[in-house]
Structure formats: C-alpha cells, structure tokens
Amino acid sequence: xxxxxxxxxxxxxxxxxxxxxxxxxxxxxxxxxxxxxxxxxxxxxxxxxxxxxxxxxxxxxxxxxxxxxxxxxxxxxxxxxxxxxxxxxxxxxxxxxxxxxxxxxxxxxxxxxxxxxxxxxxxxxxxxxxxxxxxxxxxxxxxxxxxxxxxxxxxxxxxxxxxxxxxxxxxxxxxxxxxxxxxxxxxxxxxxxxxxxxxxxxxxxxxxxxxxxxxxxxxxxxxxxxxxxxxxxxxxxxxxxxxxxxxxxxxxxxxxxxxxxxxxxxxxxxxxxxxxxxxxxxxxxxxxxxxxxxxxxxxxxxxxxxxxxxxxxxxxxxxxxxxxxxxxxxxxxxxxxxxxxxxxxxxxxxxxxxxxxxxxxxxxxxxxxxxxxxxxxxxxxxxxxxxxxxxxxxxxxxxxxxxxxxxxxxxxxxxxxxxxxxxxxxxxxxxxxx
Ligand code: UDX
Numbered sequence: 404x405x406x407x408x409x410x411x412x413x414x415x416x417x418x419x420x421x422x423x424x425x426x427x428x429x430x431x432x433x434x435x436x437x438x439x440x441x442x443x444x445x446x447x448x449x450x451x452x453x454x455x456x457x458x459x460x461x462x463x464x465x466x467x468x469x470x471x472x473x474x475x476x477x478x479x480x481x482x483x484x485x486x487x488x489x490x491x492x493x494x495x496x497x498x499x500x501x502x503x504x505x506x507x508x509x510x511x512x513x514x515x516x517x518x519x520x521x522x523x524x525x526x527x528x529x530x531x532x533x534x535x536x537x538x539x540x541x542x543x544x545x546x547x548x549x550x551x552x553x554x555x556x557x558x559x560x561x562x563x564x565x566x567x568x569x570x571x572x573x574x575x576x577x578x579x580x581x582x583x584x585x586x587x588x589x590x591x592x593x594x595x596x597x598x599x600x601x602x603x604x605x606x607x608x609x610x611x612x613x614x615x616x617x618x619x620x621x622x623x624x625x626x627x628x629x630x631x632x633x634x635x636x637x638x639x640x641x642x643x644x645x646x647x648x649x650x651x652x653x654x655x656x657x658x659x660x661x662x663x664x665x666x667x668x669x670x671x672x673x674x675x676x677x678x679x680x681x682x683x684x685x686x687x688x689x690x691x692x693x694x695x696x697x698x699x700x701x702x703x704x705x706x707x708x709x710x711x712x713x714x715x716x717x718x719x720x721x722x723x724x725x726x727x728x729x730x731x732x733x734x735x736x737x738x739x740x741x742x743x744x745x746x747x748x749x750x751x752x753x754x755x756x757x758x759x760x761x762x763x764x765x766x767x768x769x770x771x772x773x774x775x776x777x778x779x780x781x782x783x784x785x786x787x788x789x790x791x792x793x794x795x796x797x798x799x800x801x802x803x804x805x806x807x808x809x810x811x812x813x814x815x816x817x818x819x820x821x822x823x824x825x826x827x828x829x830x831x832x833x834x835x836x837x
Pocket of ligand 1: 724
C-alpha cells in the first residue's frame with residue numbers, strides 16, 4: 404500500500420522504515436529541512452539499534468523516501484499518519500498546536516474524490532481524533548476522509564523490534580472502510596489487532612503508559628520498605644513477578660522513570676482526568692514517589708561523603724535508559740546537575756548520550772566528560788551508576804577500584820552484584836537491597 408507519515412521523529416521515522424520493510428511504499432514528511440537533507444544523505448538523525456540498516460535498505464529498494472512537502476505525501480498515499488510531537492505545557496496538559504497545524508495542512512491539500520485515512524499516531528488526549536476530524540472538515544468541507552486513532556507503543560532503544568513485533572495493534576475507528584484499510588496495512592505484521600472506537604484507542608495509550616509508571620513507582624515504594632527492613636527488592640520483585648497476573652517486567656527499582664513519554668504521559672493523564680471532572684489522584688502519588696527516588700539516592704551519597712562540595716564524583720550514564728542517545732528528561736542528567744549545584748566536581752561518561760547532552764546544553768558548565776568509564780573513575784571519591792548500560796557491568800572493576808581515590812559505589816539501577824563488588828573491596832550501595 405502507499406503510505407505517508409507526517410513527522411520523522413522517533414515514532415514517524417521508525418514506523419516509516421518498518422512499514423517499508425514489510426513491503427509498503429512509504430513517504431516520510433518533515434518540515435525540518437535539515438533533517439530531510441540528512442536523511443537524503445543517508446544519515447539518521449537519531450540513534451536506534453537496527454534503524455540505519457533498515458532505512459538504507461528500504462531507500463535503496465525504492466520503498467522509502469523523504470520530503471518536506473505534505474502535498475507530495477498526501478497526494479501519493481492511501482493512508483496518512485500524523486506522528487508529530489505533542490509536548491507538555493507548563494500545567495501538564497498537552498500542546499496540540501503541531502497536530503492542529505498538520506490537520507489544517509492536510510485539509511489544504513486533499514483533492515476532491517481523493518479518499519484518505521488520516522491516522523493519529525502521536526500520543527494525544529482523548530477526543531483529539533474528533534477535533535482533527537472537525538478541523539479538516541472546517542478547512543475543506545468536501546474532503547473525503549476518516550480519522551483513525553492508532554497509538555504507538557514502541558520503546559526507545561528497541562523501537563525496531565517493538566514495531567516489527569508488537570504485542571498488539573490498536574485501531575480506533577468509526578468507519579468500516581478505514582478499519583478495512585488499516586487491517587490490510589497491518590496484515591504483514593501478523594499480530595493481534597484490537598479494533599475499538601476512537602476515544603477508547605486514545606485512552607489506551609495514556610492508560611498503558613500510566614500503568615507501567617505505576618508499576619515502577621510501586622516497586623520503588625517497596626524498595627524503601629526493603630531498605631527499612633533489610634529485605635532485598637530484587638528478590639521481592641522476582642517473587643511477585645513470577646505470578647503471571649503481575650509479571651516481572653517494569654518492576655526494576657532504581658532512580659525512577661524518565662524519558663520523553665512516562666513523565667509527560669502521566670502528567671497529561673492527570674490533566675485529562677481533571678478536565679473531565681474525575682481526578683486520578685493515584686497518579687499524583689506515582690509522580691511523588693518517582694520524584695523522591697533521586698532525593699533518597701542523593702541522601703545516601705551525602706550520608707557517606709557528608710559534604711559534597713569539592714568531592715570528586717564519577718557518574719556512569721547520562722541517557723534516560725540504556726541503548727539510546729536520548730537524554731531528554733533523564734534522571735541521570737538531573738543527578739549530575741544537582742551534584743554540581745552542591746559544589747561537587749563531577750566527571751561523567753555515557754556510551755551514546757554525551758554528544759546530545761552537550762548539544763542540548765543540559766550539562767552544568769563545570770562538568771567534565773570522560774572518554775571511558777575507567778577515565779571517569781580516575782581519582783573519584785565515589786562512583787555513581789545512573790543508567791544500566793551493559794558496558795558498565797563488563798568493566799574491569801579491579802582497574803576501576805585501583806583508579807579511584809575511595810572505592811565507594813552507588814548503583815542507582817541495581818545493575819551490579821553486591822556480593823561480587825564487596826568481595827572486590829567496594830563499599831556497595833544499591834537501591835532497596837542490603
Ligand atoms: C515508554 C513505553 O514503554 C512505550 O510503550 C511507549 O510507547 C513510550 O514510553 P520508553 O520511554 O522508550 O517507552 O522507555 P521504557 O523502557 O518504557 O522506560 C521508561 C523509563 O522507565 C526509563 O527511564 C527506565 O529507566 C524506567 N524504568 C523502566 C524503570 O525505572 N524501571 C523499570 O522496571 C522499567
């Protein structure tokens with residue numbers, strides 16, 4: 404089928420490449436000319452395992468191309484996906500100006516007799532589909548189209564496999580014609596498709612992300628009880644996770660959730676619930692617990708070092724999770740900023756995130772960046788692990804210990820084995836484990 408995706412960010416670009424991979428012809432549209440130029444040169448604006456090969460292969464096969472023209476995209480596609488950003492506003496609600504603009508732009512280029520399915524893939528508040536529909540009709544009363552909600556559940560760092568083999572595909576539609584086209588489009592993926600009304604599909608995305616955030620805050624709250632009682636949160640998580648009704652995924656205690664989805668989506672769901680007159684107070688507690696994880700971690704460091712001023716501290720990890728270069732809303736970035744604000748001399752290392760952290764000016768001026776985990780540890784009075792990159796677990800810890808001034812280790816993601824570390828001579832502090 405012929406598809407067009409408006410917005411070539413994480414969701415748009417990965418979806419475009421994967422749709423092309425299963426045989427569709429895809430046009431990715433973006434109004435950022437620099438990004439389109441990069442893509443024309445075969446450069447991928449984001450780091451995502453497997454994405455580069457996928458893009459290059461499908462461009463070479465003639466199934467994937469890039470343009471800044473919405474008209475080109477809409478003219479040549481049966482289905483038009485909207486995958487533009489929906490950033491948070493100061494009050495937690497979602498800024499829908501990009502979606503509204505794209506709806507007007509689509510209205511402006513839809514030709515008479517040209518039926519199109521307009522699909523909302525961005526994460527949006529319930530009822531946005533209705534507004535997109537009304538907007539296109541207002542600006543182009545004779546246009547023939549249906550609006551469908553098709554939320555995306557991919558995770559950064561494993562976006563390609565998540566998109567190629569999702570647990571489910573949700574299609575919210577009020578039109579049989581649109582539903583049939585969507586089913587045909589997703590047929591090659593051979594995964595269950597849940598068809599719902601538009602509002603339910605929109606709510607599924609917020610409810611799913613908020614539930615996963617709740618799971619993380621739940622285990623983080625349990626980790627505090629483990630610390631107070633001497634129990635081990637990893638064992639507790641294994642024990643409850645073996646119950647198939649609960650499951651072990653997303654029960655990893657640590658510094659809390661970050662990234663561009665969970666913090667924003669939980670806030671938005673709270674704002675949506677309040678707007679609808681049914682405030683979702685449980686989610687406020689989820690946020691409170693999440694914010695508290697970093698305070699508890701910093702308190703532990705202070706308990707050991709007393710005053711942070713002039714202390715040499717090494718931080719491993721800057722991205723909000725491993726296998727990505729994304730540093731937006733990263734707890735690790737907040738950590739280094741707070742340490743530096745207290746006068747600590749911080750040296751950080753991250754396998755993929757340092758370039759973007761510098762580009763986006765997220766780091767304090769006095770922070771030093773190292774070329775390797777070992778270099779970061781040089782002379783440090785404490786080593787903090789903030790992101791669970793596998794590379795960190797594979798370090799030569801005898802060399803790390805020898806390089807450090809004092810072998811104090813704070814593992815904010817419970818990546819390392821406490822016994823092994825202690826046997827090597829480290830003073831090990833994890834989260835919720837003795
Ligand atoms: C998330 C959702 O998983 C995905 O379905 C949605 O489409 C977008 O938002 P993403 O933000 O890419 O994906 O990352 P995810 O792997 O879900 O992790 C989010 C945050 O939670 C990270 O900061 C991670 O470190 C943290 N996390 C995750 C935990 O602290 N503990 C866990 O057990 C799992």
